């Protein structure tokens with residue numbers, strides 16, 4: 001048997017100056033869905049998440065909380081781990097940038113860049129935003145009343161003048177532009193690729209990559225007055241977890257370059273411009289793709305701490321259910337676009353797509369098998385045209401879904417799956433198996449068997465999105481654990497007839513508001 005293909009996917013590592021919110025939950029969920037999909041599709045997957053613990057912003061937050069930076073990081077990082085467990089993420093590694101393995105990787109990358117002549121010492125005089133941990137040119141700032149200058153993101157900026165190491169970013173314009181065209185698509189969605197290209201075409205200035213005014217970070221090798229710029233430190237995490245600097249290790253050989261760095265649109269430039277340039281500078285291949293997703297608003301309003309409308313993932317899952325929230329986030333908005341989190345929309349998805357369409361189909365058909373077929377999966381008779389039509393739509397589902405997943409079009413993948421669910425409901429209603437009990441029990445058996453086979457395949461293919469609920473659906477059919485991979489989808493595999501079943505329990509409850 002040939003070795004499995006590798007697939008390496010990463011989330012951004014999250015700043016520990018904030019508690020987890022919907023934005024963090026969303027990026028990691030998208031990666032989890034991708035990781036689970038690829039595992040079921042036969043890949044050897046590495047899925048990485050973690051926390052970004054260095055930098056001035058964290059140092060300041062720790063001081064404000066009256067803690068040492070490390071105590072503060074330990075505490076908040078733990079909250080991100082809890083979120084990961086709570087959301088049922090299947091990450092293989094959780095990295096913290098305060099770990100020794102990471103310091104080693106950062107310093108090794110730095111030395112390589114220095115050795116290759118891409119880092120030099122000079123003086124930085126310019127604007128810096130601690131909130132964004134980013135440098136801004138004068139021309140990028142916005143003037144607000146009272147003559148205060150703000151970063152384009154609205155964050156405050158301060159004037160900084162200090163000795164600093166610089167990375168020769170300006171030398172990488174052509175290489176970056178070639179890279180964006182080398183593999184398609186290196187940056188998704190397409191509009192984001194254009195945005196990145198025009199930024200690079202506009203000319204790149206060398207990047208200040210060290211600071212001397214604070215201490216909380218990785219020291220520059222050979223000059224520990226300087227702390228590495230937090231983004232060079234943070235981005236390196238993706239290689240640390242793959243085993244860097246041991247590039248001969250089997251993990252590095254297998255998983256680098258990463259397949260997808262999933263990020264929010266606000267941190268695209270760091271991932272699609274600076275990061276590939278650092279890697280090129282070190283003679284290392286950049287990740288194959290950066291996907292920048294959109295932002296959620298809350299009932300139409302921008303989410304912000306000052307408005308007090310931050311969405312707490314722990315709380316919404318308690319209210320709506322884990323798989324329901326996972327389904328909603330992946331189904332509601334084309335991945336890449338901004339979306340609005342509103343209660344009515346999530347209730348509609350729960351009651352319509354999950355409870356009515358999929359839940360009822362499973363509950364009605366499996367209850368009929370339990371009652372009318374002595375609880376045993378019937379043996380199908382000859383198929384009619386109607387049976388063949390629905391089965392062929394079902395059997396052709398995986399390649400279509402895979403095409404959508406290949407470009408992270410989660411909503412389209414789900415739409416495609418739900419088209420079959422909807423057709424299956426039409427089939428069930430049309431065939432009226434309940435009316436066949438007396439007139440044609442064999443035909444009833446065929447219709448119920450066919451519907452159960454649909455539930456089997458839909459259960460298997462929705463596991464990445466709704467791991468618990470999909471497993472419960474397949475449990476109802478007594479499909480063994482070893483037969484739940486995507487290699488068991490399609491016409492070559494069918495449910496075993498004669499299997500003894502139990503009384504089915506509903507998997508997708510309706511959402512009923514407390515005051516109803």
Ligand code: MSP
Nearest residue numbers: 012013014015023024052234235263264265295296
């Ligand atoms: N530490 C950096 C990333 C370093 S990666 C090498 C960072 N951390 S963060 O904690 O601020 O990341 C937040 C993530 O959540 C980003 O991907 C951001 O786009 C995302 N979101 C923050 N608010 C969001 C919404 N309202 N909606 C969707 N995602 C948003 O940046």
